[in-house]
Amino acid sequence: MKSINNSHTRPIALTLGDPSGVGPEITAQAWAELRDKNLPFFLIGDPELARQHAILQRLPEPVCIDEPRDATRVMTDALPVLPLPLPAPVKAGKPDQRNAKAVITSIELAVKTVSSGQASALVTNPIAKAVLYKAGFKHPGHTEFLGALARQNSDWPEPHGPVMMLGASGLRVALVTVHIPLSQVASTISRENIMKVAQVLDHALQQDFGIAKPRIVLCGLNPHAGEEGAMGDEEVRIINPAAKNLRRLGVNITNAQASDALFREEARNDYDAVLALYHDQGLIPVKTLDFHGGINTTLGLPFIRVSPDHGTGFSIAGQGKARADSLLAAIKAAHSMSACRKSYGRS
Amino acid sequence: MKSINNSHTRPIALTLGDPSGVGPEITAQAWAELRDKNLPFFLIGDPELARQHAILQRLPEPVCIDEPRDATRVMTDALPVLPLPLPAPVKAGKPDQRNAKAVITSIELAVKTVSSGQASALVTNPIAKAVLYKAGFKHPGHTEFLGALARQNSDWPEPHGPVMMLGASGLRVALVTVHIPLSQVASTISRENIMKVAQVLDHALQQDFGIAKPRIVLCGLNPHAGEEGAMGDEEVRIINPAAKNLRRLGVNITNAQASDALFREEARNDYDAVLALYHDQGLIPVKTLDFHGGINTTLGLPFIRVSPDHGTGFSIAGQGKARADSLLAAIKAAHSMSACRKSYGRS
Numbered sequence: 001m002k003s004i005n006n007s008h009t010r011p012i013a014l015t016l017g018d019p020s021g022v023g024p025e026i027t028a029q030a031w032a033e034l035r036d037k038n039l040p041f042f043l044i045g046d047p048e049l050a051r052q053h054a055i056l057q058r059l060p061e062p063v064c065i066d067e068p069r070d071a072t073r074v075m076t077d078a079l080p081v082l083p084l085p086l087p088a089p090v091k092a093g094k095p096d097q098r099n100a101k102a103v104i105t106s107i108e109l110a111v112k113t114v115s116s117g118q119a120s121a122l123v124t125n126p127i128a129k130a131v132l133y134k135a136g137f138k139h140p141g142h143t144e145f146l147g148a149l150a151r152q153n154s155d156w157p158e159p160h161g162p163v164m165m166l167g168a169s170g171l172r173v174a175l176v177t178v179h180i181p182l183s184q185v186a187s188t189i190s191r192e193n194i195m196k197v198a199q200v201l202d203h204a205l206q207q208d209f210g211i212a213k214p215r216i217v218l219c220g221l222n223p224h225a226g227e228e229g230a231m232g233d234e235e236v237r238i239i240n241p242a243a244k245n246l247r248r249l250g251v252n253i254t255n256a257q258a259s260d261a262l263f264r265e266e267a268r269n270d271y272d273a274v275l276a277l278y279h280d281q282g283l284i285p286v287k288t289l290d291f292h293g294g295i296n297t298t299l300g301l302p303f304i305r306v307s308p309d310h311g312t313g314f315s316i317a318g319q320g321k322a323r324a325d326s327l328l329a330a331i332k333a334a335h336s337m338s339a340c341r342k343s344y345g346r347s
Numbered sequence: 348m349k350s351i352n353n354s355h356t357r358p359i360a361l362t363l364g365d366p367s368g369v370g371p372e373i374t375a376q377a378w379a380e381l382r383d384k385n386l387p388f389f390l391i392g393d394p395e396l397a398r399q400h401a402i403l404q405r406l407p408e409p410v411c412i413d414e415p416r417d418a419t420r421v422m423t424d425a426l427p428v429l430p431l432p433l434p435a436p437v438k439a440g441k442p443d444q445r446n447a448k449a450v451i452t453s454i455e456l457a458v459k460t461v462s463s464g465q466a467s468a469l470v471t472n473p474i475a476k477a478v479l480y481k482a483g484f485k486h487p488g489h490t491e492f493l494g495a496l497a498r499q500n501s502d503w504p505e506p507h508g509p510v511m512m513l514g515a516s517g518l519r520v521a522l523v524t525v526h527i528p529l530s531q532v533a534s535t536i537s538r539e540n541i542m543k544v545a546q547v548l549d550h551a552l553q554q555d556f557g558i559a560k561p562r563i564v565l566c567g568l569n570p571h572a573g574e575e576g577a578m579g580d581e582e583v584r585i586i587n588p589a590a591k592n593l594r595r596l597g598v599n600i601t602n603a604q605a606s607d608a609l610f611r612e613e614a615r616n617d618y619d620a621v622l623a624l625y626h627d628q629g630l631i632p633v634k635t636l637d638f639h640g641g642i643n644t645t646l647g648l649p650f651i652r653v654s655p656d657h658g659t660g661f662s663i664a665g666q667g668k669a670r671a672d673s674l675l676a677a678i679k680a681a682h683s684m685s686a687c688r689k690s691y692g693r694s
Contacts, residue, residue: 180578223627284628284632288635289635291613
């Protein structure tokens with residue numbers, strides 16, 4: 001029996017990702033898992049490729065839709081596909097540059113559907129940046145591209161991102177710096193960027209996660225958070241002053257904490273999110289605790305965006321080995337965030 | 348009934364640590380847990396302080412011994428104590444500089460007993476470096492002090508340390524750099540120190556852990572291990588060449604791996620130890636997985652040394668809150684390592 005609210009739930013736009021990666025097969029798996037859960041989504045991708053994967057997984061054939069709103073009605077019977085045909089045939093594990101333009105178009109169309117309100121949130125299948133670069137893609141990654149599209153499509157109030165936040169097993173970790181060499185981390189962090197990212201995080205926890213008064217824990221940079229300057233002075237010079245300013249502005253954030261003590265089970269009950277200063281500081285605990293179910297959320301965009309926390313998986317694509325756990329978690333999180341944002345500020 | 352091998356098991360020397368910290372109470376707890384497990388140890392510490400904690404925990408009064416070998420006989424009935432009276436009264440949570448000399452003497456005596464073969468291994472209770480510095484202690488920490496004592500007491504073959512290795516939940520992580528600012532990590536790692544630490548680790552895994560052909564995984568420094576130079580070139584310039592040289596020397600070590608993917612449950616089955624490049628890269632996963640039962644092993648000394656992976660705990664000392672999990676794990680690990688070392692090279 002369908003849920004009585006089914007027709008009111010706006011669907012999520014799911015991008016194609018690299019069609020030679022695991023995206024098509026985990027998309028089919030995700031549909032099979034979610035078809036009767038009132039968590040509708042539609043794929044912006046190639047109908048024939050989607051059909052092949054449905055057949056492989058003994059699922060009903062996908063149904064092409066004309067508009068995103070049709071997805072909610074179609075969802076229980078078949079995977080809804082907003083058609084974006086690919087020019088070149090798809091070989092699993094072998095990315096083809098001729099399909100790169102469609103990969104990019106899928107993201108652009110998805111942003112249009114969320115910006116116009118037709119979709120409630122955006123979930124992105126993994127892309128291969130190297131393939132897109134050859135096709136003229138100019139952005140460091142998915143997240144930055146979405147940031148640029150967001151700026152084109154809407155007014156965008158401060159504080160804005162994009163800010164990368166990883167989530168797994170009830171743990172949320174946002175990052176001040178992301179894809180830079182470790183040798184540049186100490187010179188890249190500043191009072192300004194710590195404050196900006198913390199404010200985006202604080203706002204998102206309220207708006208999209210329904211946390212009225214978020215508690216944020218701030219990581220130190222050095223071993224034992226520097227032991228008051230004995231092993232690095234960034235905590236004293238930069239990090240703690242930023243935290244102090246943030247508290248003045250009403251953000252409930254700690255001073256720098258020894259990052260190795262923050263992620264144990266008991267400590268995780270004492271905060272709503274961790275603000276980490278660099279990639280591995282945040283990603284090691286997330287992936288250690290939940291490698292398959294981790295998700296990547298982009299905060300500080302005018303729309304909700306979540307993605308699975310894994311790559312294209314070319315080495316296992318098309319072999320029935322890929323696990324949809326992370327994509328499933330991403331779609332569920334996107335729906336939950338959308339519901340929070342809808343009711344935010346109304347109570 | 349006592350084990351038939353009981354009298355043949357050499358005891359472990361346990362140091363006093365800071366007497367105002369949690370050491371005395373976790374020592375009493377550890378004795379109660381291990382008294383009938385054929386894992387003998389003796390405390391080098393103050394008999395009266397040990398007596399007070401035994402009474403608090405409703406345990407039999409400790410027994411003073413004249414020689415380490417008496418510990419094995421005494422162990423089932425009472426905590427064996429090699430007496431080292433303290434000059435000043437002990438207040439829980441309030442370290443007293445007047446007792447600093449005894450803290451240091453306890454470590455020196457412990458090294459003598461293991462160097463002479465009277466004790467099979469050394470387990471150290473936590474010390475407060477700041478208190479010892481005021482009493483003229485000249486070493487950066489426990490580990491370095493033990494390294495200096497080892498050099499005085501015995502011939503010490505290459506490859507030698509000290510190398511810090513953390514362990515918890517079946518995970519072993521050794522560190523190339525330890526207590527230095529994060530900003531200095533990239534400039535401190537070198538082919539030479541990676542090779543030296545990896546060789547100490549490889550040897551210790553064989554000698555003290557009974558692993559005939561150790562499999563070591565090497566962490567990258569940068570996000571995604573640098574993606575072939577796209578985000579930092581240390582993997583290409585320093586880390587992978589060191590790994591290649593090590594493999595030529597017979598060490599089974601990988602090239603640099605993305606460190607966020609290494610610590611998940613499935614990955615942990617594929618190696619015997621991880622070589623991490625800096626403090627938090629190694630300690631975050633260890634403490635995330637097992638905060639209370641983690642241990643710290645010093646490799647590359649002429650004797651076995653293990654310590655609990657926590658500090659003096661002044662803020663909770665004397666309140667019955669301290670957990671002996673880590674000290675228990677340390678004593679068990681020290682006995683296991685001692686048994687391995689005894690049979691190493693004999694088969």
